[in-house]
Amino acid sequence: MVVLPVPGDLCQECGLCCRFSDPSVLTPWAVRPGAAPLPSPFRPPNPLALIPGAGRMDLPVLVCDALRSDSYRCAFWGSHPADCRLYPLVLVYRDGGFLLALDPDCPFAAREPHSFFLDWATRFREEEWKRLPRAAVPVLAELARLEDHPHYRPVLPLPEPEGPMPS
Numbered sequence: 275m276v277v278l279p280v281p282g283d284l285c286q287e288c289g290l291c292c293r294f295s296d297p298s299v300l301t302p303w304a305v306r307p308g309a310a311p312l313p314s315p316f317r318p319p320n321p322l323a324l325i326p327g328a329g330r331m332d333l334p335v336l337v338c339d340a341l342r343s344d345s346y347r348c349a350f351w352g353s354h355p356a357d358c359r360l361y362p363l364v365l366v367y368r369d370g371g372f373l374l375a376l377d378p379d380c381p382f383a384a385r386e387p388h389s390f391f392l393d394w395a396t397r398f399r400e401e402e403w404k405r406l407p408r409a410a411v412p413v414l415a416e417l418a419r420l421e422d423h424p425h426y427r428p429v430l431p432l433p434e435p436e437g438p439m440p441s
């Protein structure tokens with residue numbers, strides 16, 4: 275599975291991920307309220323939930339229950355949902371097509387050149403995306419449309435998937 279190699283110490287220092295002020299945005303797709311069933315790469319190995327917790331400056335937020343507070347590691351690391359494994363690459367739906375874009379708000383985005391993220395995006399396209407069933411397109415397009423922000427930088431357009439991976 276494709277996992278972007280964001281250094282753990284950087285995440286521990288930054289602390290932006292896995293804590294959310296609004297469950298309808300920026301949360302793992304597997305916990306979005308009302309979301310339709312997702313294809314397997316976007317599902318965690320066990321159900322996820324958001325639980326009350328504390329964010330930066332002790333502001334109340336919702337925290338993913340797979341986040342280990344002692345190490346800032348994901349309990350499902352390696353098999354966590356694709357939208358988490360790819361970050362700071364984000365699957366968006368823009369101008370009628372899927373696109374992997376880079377979120378410049380993640381400090382790791384500035385640490386590596388464009389070619390680094392293009393290589394990882396290409397790996398995801400070849401190893402996971404192309405194998406997704408065509409039936410997954412409507413639910414992914416809906417979620418990816420909500421995910422887009424104008425300041426996200428395009429990295430790699432993706433064709434519509436039409437592979438045999440079961441949903």
Ligand code: SF4
Pocket residue numbers: 280284285286288289290291361362379380381382
């Ligand atoms: S925003 Fe980037 S550096 Fe910060 S916790 Fe998330 S992945 Fe780690």
Ligand code: SF4
Pocket residue numbers: 291292302318322338339340341342347348349350354355358359
């Ligand atoms: S599944 Fe893991 S990586 Fe994704 S939000 Fe939860 S703790 Fe973070």
